[in-house]
Amino acid sequence: MLKKRIIPIQLLIDNRLVKTIEFGKYRDVGNPVSSSKIYNDSDADELIFLNINREERSIEPLLTLIKKVSEVCFMPLSLGGGVKTIDDASRLIQNGADKIVLNSAIYDDLNLIEKIAYKFGNQAVVASVDARMNQSENKYDLYSNCGRDSQPVDLVDHLKLIENQGAGEIIITSIDKDGTMNGYDKELIKIAVENTAIPIIGAGGAGTFDHLKEAFLETDVSALACGSLFNFGDNNPIRAKAFLTNYSIPFKVI
């Protein structure tokens, strides 16, 4: 049986690890290479790195990082933030990335998913979708460019478009929940799971192991991403899984 996954998500600015709140203000939380080594030893299932530096939108910082991380981490590594072309994707993959995370570029050039998927396979493309609840209209609005630019696209239409273009997975992030540590937006995760047939990774809001439990038990999400949960406090994937195993949620045996 395929197991559920817990994926630490590491945000980067100038190659330092940071953590944001609602995509806004951030704190420096360490060195990404050291933290990746620790995640490799503490049973994480994969790692996601996102460069969220809004001033310098290039892949150069990610290239420097992936060369170092792929020497010490023997698990799947996804990278994104500033990937605009198939050449960017190729350079990251050749230097040790397994999957490319695309977000803003999808709104500008939808075919980018298809181009990368044709060259490297569908599994190499993870489409990232950032959504914020619009309370007055009771619907989710989509944002690109690290939550800065509103995109006039319907959430479900966008998810289906991504799937049809050949993305291998979707990571769906609630901007409202990011860094708040008060639980996942399970409704948002459900929308993504129910409207696509590819694996969904839920992100934004994990603060306790109970939040992971609720999201795994109440939705058919394939994986959950965590930032603050592991950045702050004495938590790690081993302890999270030890807790979740009590609720019959299946994890890898190694």
Added chain:
Amino acid sequence: MIAILDCEMGNLQSVFHGIDSMGYDCEILKSNELSDENTHLVIPGVGNYHQVMSSENITDIKKSIHDFANTGKPILGICLGMQLLSDWGEEGGGIDGLGLIGGNVDRMFEDRATRLPHVGWNSVDFLNDHPLFSGLKNNLDFYFVHSYQFIPKNNNSIFASTNHGQDFTSIVAERNIIGVQFHPEKSQSNGLKMLENFCAWDGKC
């Protein structure tokens, strides 16, 4: 010297670092650069079956790999590299493979609960003994990421199976050739152990 075949696609660095971390010497080579010094060949891969098998110098690549196989030295296919060992693959429109292990590669079973790609950690049930399994317990989890499966012609070639909606072949082997559908280089300590076993294998069963 272990050779890692470079088909100009996919992440070769992780396989390189995986073998290197086990203390074996390895190099990333094009098929025409294989020499007598190469004791083992790894065909890694993520990508698209059709795109590899339709590359312009595929005839030369095929010949070099077959020449290597005929020496009896060990060959390991990983993920797409495993699928390429087959006679024919459906992905991307249908095309002949390397033809080293009889069988075809078809799309996997799929329904609402069984999502494709099959991505994540899943248990590998060893059905036969093989030198690559030395020191590894049965039913451990390895990291998979694929949507197509190898269907071997000969049932005796199935060395391990895994379930995703239905059982599929996760390890196929004949003679000095073995293919694994998962990524040992991404499967942490157990995966590295399997790579180490491959590097120590003399190609005999």
